[in-house]
Amino acid sequence: MTSALRTSLLALGTASLASLVLAADPLPPDLTYRPLPTQPLSKARAMDEAQKPAVMARQRAMLEARYDLADRPMPGVAMSGGRKAVQAGVRVRLPEGQTWDGLAALAPTDIRDRDLLPAGFMPLPHVKQTAGGQVFPNVQIEAIARLEGRDLRRFDVDHDLPDTLTPEFPPPIFLTTHPELGDVSRGQLLSIGNFYEIMNGLITPVQMEGLRLLLTPFPQEEFNQTEDRKVALPSTGVACLDCHSNFSTNAAFHLTPDVRPQAERFRLDTVSLRGMFNQQIHGSKRSLRSVEDFSEFEQHTAYFNGDQVSAARKGPHLPDRTNQVAMMAQMQNIIDFPPAPKLDPFGRLDPALASEAELKGEAVFLGKGRCATCHVPETSFMDQQMHDLKLERFYKVGQTVNDFVAIPDGPIKTFTLRGIKDTPPYLHDGRLMTLADTVEFFNLVLGTHLDQEEKDALVAYMLAL
Amino acid sequence: MRSSPTCSRSEPHPARRLGLAGAAWLALVPLPAAAQMGNPGFMAPDTRSDAKGMPATDQTNPDDVLFVTLVGAGGLAEVELAALARDKAASAAVKAFAERMAREHGAANDKLAAAAKDAGLAVPDAPDAEHATLRDTLKGMDAAAFDLAYMRAQLVDHQKTAQLLAWEIDSGQNAGLQRFAAATLPAVLDHLAVARGIVEALSLADVAGEPPPQPRP
Numbered sequence: 001m002t003s004a005l006r007t008s009l010l011a012l013g014t015a016s017l018a019s020l021v022l023a024a025d026p027l028p029p030d031l032t033y034r035p036l037p038t039q040p041l042s043k044a045r046a047m048d049e050a051q052k053p054a055v056m057a058r059q060r061a062m063l064e065a066r067y068d069l070a071d072r073p074m075p076g077v078a079m080s081g082g083r084k085a086v087q088a089g090v091r092v093r094l095p096e097g098q099t100w101d102g103l104a105a106l107a108p109t110d111i112r113d114r115d116l117l118p119a120g121f122m123p124l125p126h127v128k129q130t131a132g133g134q135v136f137p138n139v140q141i142e143a144i145a146r147l148e149g150r151d152l153r154r155f156d157v158d159h160d161l162p163d164t165l166t167p168e169f170p171p172p173i174f175l176t177t178h179p180e181l182g183d184v185s186r187g188q189l190l191s192i193g194n195f196y197e198i199m200n201g202l203i204t205p206v207q208m209e210g211l212r213l214l215l216t217p218f219p220q221e222e223f224n225q226t227e228d229r230k231v232a233l234p235s236t237g238v239a240c241l242d243c244h245s246n247f248s249t250n251a252a253f254h255l256t257p258d259v260r261p262q263a264e265r266f267r268l269d270t271v272s273l274r275g276m277f278n279q280q281i282h283g284s285k286r287s288l289r290s291v292e293d294f295s296e297f298e299q300h301t302a303y304f305n306g307d308q309v310s311a312a313r314k315g316p317h318l319p320d321r322t323n324q325v326a327m328m329a330q331m332q333n334i335i336d337f338p339p340a341p342k343l344d345p346f347g348r349l350d351p352a353l354a355s356e357a358e359l360k361g362e363a364v365f366l367g368k369g370r371c372a373t374c375h376v377p378e379t380s381f382m383d384q385q386m387h388d389l390k391l392e393r394f395y396k397v398g399q400t401v402n403d404f405v406a407i408p409d410g411p412i413k414t415f416t417l418r419g420i421k422d423t424p425p426y427l428h429d430g431r432l433m434t435l436a437d438t439v440e441f442f443n444l445v446l447g448t449h450l451d452q453e454e455k456d457a458l459v460a461y462m463l464a465l
Numbered sequence: 466m467r468s469s470p471t472c473s474r475s476e477p478h479p480a481r482r483l484g485l486a487g488a489a490w491l492a493l494v495p496l497p498a499a500a501q502m503g504n505p506g507f508m509a510p511d512t513r514s515d516a517k518g519m520p521a522t523d524q525t526n527p528d529d530v531l532f533v534t535l536v537g538a539g540g541l542a543e544v545e546l547a548a549l550a551r552d553k554a555a556s557a558a559v560k561a562f563a564e565r566m567a568r569e570h571g572a573a574n575d576k577l578a579a580a581a582k583d584a585g586l587a588v589p590d591a592p593d594a595e596h597a598t599l600r601d602t603l604k605g606m607d608a609a610a611f612d613l614a615y616m617r618a619q620l621v622d623h624q625k626t627a628q629l630l631a632w633e634i635d636s637g638q639n640a641g642l643q644r645f646a647a648a649t650l651p652a653v654l655d656h657l658a659v660a661r662g663i664v665e666a667l668s669l670a671d672v673a674g675e676p677p678p679q680p681r682p
Contacts, residue, residue: 025593027628028528028531030636035507037506038506038510039506039507039508039509043510044504045505046518047514047518047520048505048506050517050519051517051518051519052518054502055502128502130503130504130635131506261628261635262635262636263632263634397651398651398654399651400634400650403502403635405631405634405647405650407654
């Protein structure tokens with residue numbers, strides 16, 4: 001550096017440092033952008049297929065270490081369609097020698113410094129972080145193969161959770177426009193092949209066209225016609241309702257499109273679309289302000305990891321805002337929650353119908369448990385806000401588990417609790433397997449010091465929602 | 466790094482039983498048990514793999530090479546700038562931070578050099594142009610102005626290093642380098658957290674005439 005330059009830098013003081021930073025080399029481009037493939041599909045596929053048993057064994061070992069994955073149904077409690085039992089009990093494993101009450105009595109920094117946060121409370125890794133992408137459960141893969149002859153099976157990974165810990169399939173469908181009919185799904189999974197027959201007479205032409213678009217497959221990062229795919233044959237892609245089965249969820253998962261680099265992208269569990277009519281912000285991180293915005297752009301985000309450059313190569317779908325997007329939104333906006341006969345018009349329990357345990361649970365929910373601060377009963381148990389639970393108070397950030405780097409979650413959208421028993425696993429990444437797990441998680445994170453009776457009452461209450 | 470035993474997070478870490486706390490935890494963050502499996506679609510066509518499709522853990526890819534270059538140069542700069550800060554810093558908190566950077570980045574540089582050598586790569590022997598310019602600029606500054614400029618630069622450097630370490634964990638191929646990245650990332654994020662606190666206090670002192678910050682207990 002010349003002395004003249006040095007003098008001028010000194011004169012500028014800290015402002016000069018800012019300009020030096022701007023002049024620095026950027027970080028490597030694949031921290032943000034998806035690289036181009038470097039191998040022929042046949043070679044990549046052979047390696048992926050050979051790796052698959054080890055990939056699945058590693059994930060299974062991680063899950064077994066974190067959770068009790070046993071089939072332990074709650075006696076007499078089924079999901080809304082009556083096809084699957086709700087699973088009972090806390091499934092997150094405690095660190096050796098610890099109790100839930102003992103942990104709840106510790107300061108967050110103690111739990112962090114002594115590495116005592118139950119691993120099941122940590123962000124949950126995708127089955128293969130380096131590849132990421134949408135992973136469908138077997139029930140969905142088999143149903144779409146049968147109904148459409150379309151292949152949703154990846155050659156590199158399978159879904160990783162036991163069937164007993166995922167939602168009933170296919171989920172029932174409730175319409176705001178026809179409460180008197182109850183479930184209109186006929187026990188079938190909506191697909192491009194059967195939707196017209198099932199819904200004709202129930203919905204308007206505009207809604208029908210929206211539904212058709214929501215069921216039409218479009219190219220996606222792992223399901224497309226290029227060499228950069230994870231499905232054996234060139235694929236026509238995926239449809240919105242491949243994850244949001246019957247407008248609910250099948251526990252298909254993905255990586256968030258909203259974070260880079262790849263190692264830090266957290267897992268996303270598919271959210272139900274029930275009650276969309278009352279939801280004002282969309283996307284766990286994006287806070288898009290309308291379901292129209294979300295429907296229009298989702299095929300660049302979930303479908304292509306938020307990478308419009310990659311989408312351009314594989315065939316993006318750019319729906320027409322005025323016509324197609326509006327119709328997709330109108331269809332989504334008539335999807336109702338499952339009936340909750342014990343709730344009054346304000347979302348509060350009717351004392352004449354509710355059990356003692358449910359009423360006690362509601363009192364805890366509204367009071368000591370602090371649940372209702374965000375999950376407001378009067379507004380479908382949402383608050384249209386994002387909140388930061390600051391879980392990183394309890395663990396050391398930057399730990400790597402199965403190639404996934406756990407950084408703080410930051411603010412995440414409040415999800416509704418209506419119909420919550422239907423949609424395990426819980427939290428935005430599906431890290432909690434049962435409602436009892438969610439109670440222990442929030443009891444620790446919010447420092448509410450609930451006793452066992454209060455915890456049990458909260459579970460009983462949530463089953464009534 | 467390559468010879469150190471690793472464990473998964475699910476297993477009780479030996480250190481947990483020892484009841485270690487405080488700054489010692491940085492050394493105890495559990496490491497991944499093995500190298501990542503990678504996305505074969507993005508691997509070089511000459512990638513060697515075993516019968517189970519696992520890429521050989523001793524080979525490198527271009528991202529490994531770039532990682533060693535960028536993080537190696539950054540690590541050298543950390544130590545060099547820390548030496549400067551130990552001489553010039555006015556605030557006790559900045560001096561303590563610089564001591565820690567010299568100690569921990571010095572140790573990390575040794576580990577990176579060892580992992581790079583095992584991978585057949587060499588770490589840079591001098592900081593890059595960006596850091597050389599920064600060093601020259603800082604040399605001409607004193608007292609509170611130096612403290613603030615050094616710490617603000619540290620903040621950006623640690624942000625960038627954290628991104629590079631996370632990048633190597635998914636994009637690299639060499640197991641030793643990836644273990645180095647995974648082991649180092651929590652410490653770098655802790656440095657960043659401390660640096661953010663110091664910058665906040667220094668900035669406040671700068672604009673409001675507050676007393677300079679003291680070292681964290």
